[in-house]
Amino acid sequence: MALPIYILTGPTACGKTNTAIKIAEHAKIEIVSADSMLVYRGMDIGTEKPSRDIRDRIPHHLIDIVEPWEEYNVGRYIKDFDSTVCKLNEQGKPFIVVGGTALYLKAIMDGLFEGPSADWEYRRYLKSVAIEKGPEYLRNMLADIDPETADKLHVNDQKRIIRALEVFKKTGCRMSSFQTQFGHKNPRYDCIVVAIDYDRNVLYGRIEERVDSMFQRGLVDEVHVLLDKPQKLSKQAFQALGYKEVIDFFNGKCTLLEAIEAIKKRTRRFAKRQMTWFRSFSDVLWICADVNDDTKMLSEKVFQYFAEHDFSKL
Numbered sequence: 001m002a003l004p005i006y007i008l009t010g011p012t013a014c015g016k017t018n019t020a021i022k023i024a025e026h027a028k029i030e031i032v033s034a035d036s037m038l039v040y041r042g043m044d045i046g047t048e049k050p051s052r053d054i055r056d057r058i059p060h061h062l063i064d065i066v067e068p069w070e071e072y073n074v075g076r077y078i079k080d081f082d083s084t085v086c087k088l089n090e091q092g093k094p095f096i097v098v099g100g101t102a103l104y105l106k107a108i109m110d111g112l113f114e115g116p117s118a119d120w121e122y123r124r125y126l127k128s129v130a131i132e133k134g135p136e137y138l139r140n141m142l143a144d145i146d147p148e149t150a151d152k153l154h155v156n157d158q159k160r161i162i163r164a165l166e167v168f169k170k171t172g173c174r175m176s177s178f179q180t181q182f183g184h185k186n187p188r189y190d191c192i193v194v195a196i197d198y199d200r201n202v203l204y205g206r207i208e209e210r211v212d213s214m215f216q217r218g219l220v221d222e223v224h225v226l227l228d229k230p231q232k233l234s235k236q237a238f239q240a241l242g243y244k245e246v247i248d249f250f251n252g253k254c255t256l257l258e259a260i261e262a263i264k265k266r267t268r269r270f271a272k273r274q275m276t277w278f279r280s281f282s283d284v285l286w287i288c289a290d291v292n293d294d295t296k297m298l299s300e301k302v303f304q305y306f307a308e309h310d311f312s313k314l
Contacts, residue, residue, distance in 0.1 A: 002190035010196035011271035020098040022299035034099025046242035069231035102277035111186040116170040146174035
């Protein structure tokens with residue numbers, strides 16, 4: 001029998017972290033993160049990581065598990081996730097999964113495709129094609145050999161389009177022919193998913209407030225400390241929202257005000273991509289949040305839905 005997994009997600013700045021904390025306090029449960037940037041130590045402000053005080057009161061898992069110069073990917077995450085969930089289940093400790101990294105959530109729900117190793121030369125070639133002829137050309141290449149996968153990928157999802165082309169080149173098989181994260185449920189987990197949704201203008205306003213707060217709380221100093229370390233940030237950590245732009249500021253590529261505006265713009269685009277992913281998930285309950293909803297009200301709505309799916313029996 002599949003293990004029930006309760007997931008709370010939504011776009012960045014929707015309030016899912018604070019909502020989950022409120023639920024955890026009420027139900028006496030633990031939290032497992034599904035956020036690709038919370039894994040990095042020392043990246044706290046820009047990732048809106050729960051404070052140490054909160055984590056001392058409510059056990060959190062898969063946070064601060066690697067250094068910011070280490071490579072970390074979905075494959076490593078799923079191994080860590082499976083191990084964490086197994087231990088919590090053995091110990092009889094109920095938990096909720098919280099995060100907005102769509103690929104991590106997709107891998108939890110539908111399993112992870114472990115295909116052939118990377119062909120870096122072919123990847124560089126495809127990237128050069130995309131630069132020369134545009135992203136639509138790559139997607140059309142994929143549509144010619146694997147229309148099913150192409151239909152499920154956004155034209156700008158270059159990373160996964162390239163991976164699908166690479167898989168076909170190395171195996172002669174279409175990505176859609178494998179039992180992958182593109183549509184086959186993970187037999188080990190029965191996922192009950194709630195996503196928080198806001199009107200776009202309201203969400204964008206929350207993003208603006210969040211970015212301003214990050215700088216007020218010392219994001220510039222946090223990035224400076226990271227850059228002072230002898231090791232360079234990993235490719236993934238460098239791309240974290242907010243960090244890349246502040247590094248550009250340090251390198252004289254923009255003013256601080258321009259960096260702030262760039263972060264806001266990039267975060268809005270990221271939230272839009274997240275929503276595209278989440279709407280492709282099956283069997284998701286959308287909680288339509290109102291501008292006046294506070295954390296307590298949201299937590300009650302989410303908890304009520306989970307309770308209807310035997311949450312209290314965990």
